[in-house]
Amino acid sequence: MTLLLSVALFGIHSLMFYLLKINTDSYSYSLLELYGFFTPIAVFIIIVLIFVHRKNKDAVGYAFMALTCIQMAANYFMLHPMLQQNLRPQKINFFILFALFLAMETIITARILNNKQ
Numbered sequence: 001m002t003l004l005l006s007v008a009l010f011g012i013h014s015l016m017f018y019l020l021k022i023n024t025d026s027y028s029y030s031l032l033e034l035y036g037f038f039t040p041i042a043v044f045i046i047i048v049l050i051f052v053h054r055k056n057k058d059a060v061g062y063a064f065m066a067l068t069c070i071q072m073a074a075n076y077f078m079l080h081p082m083l084q085q086n087l088r089p090q091k092i093n094f095f096i097l098f099a100l101f102l103a104m105e106t107i108i109t110a111r112i113l114n115n116k117q
Helices: 002-019 031-055 057-084 088-114
Strands: none
Touching: 002 031, 002 088, 031 057, 031 088, 057 088
């Protein structure tokens, strides 16, 4: 589900950039690079949470918080070059993607936690 949603978001995002004629030549990372960064991390987090849920249902929330903190650290290192530049649209684009993937991970984690199996 996460992978399909990521592909759909990438298509919509690319289409928006194309229709709005947004020039991304000066961006530190292309859309493909950003989605290539966020998607595997999201898939990895969800796989780990499913594994944790099978082993110890009470630890899913803690695992989610720990993995999200690690993800935020990785995101900072990726964001750092953008902070040096004065390209506000690029920073907004990065944070929107971060928020979308974090929301996706949070919703799936909530579903895992609410699963009564």
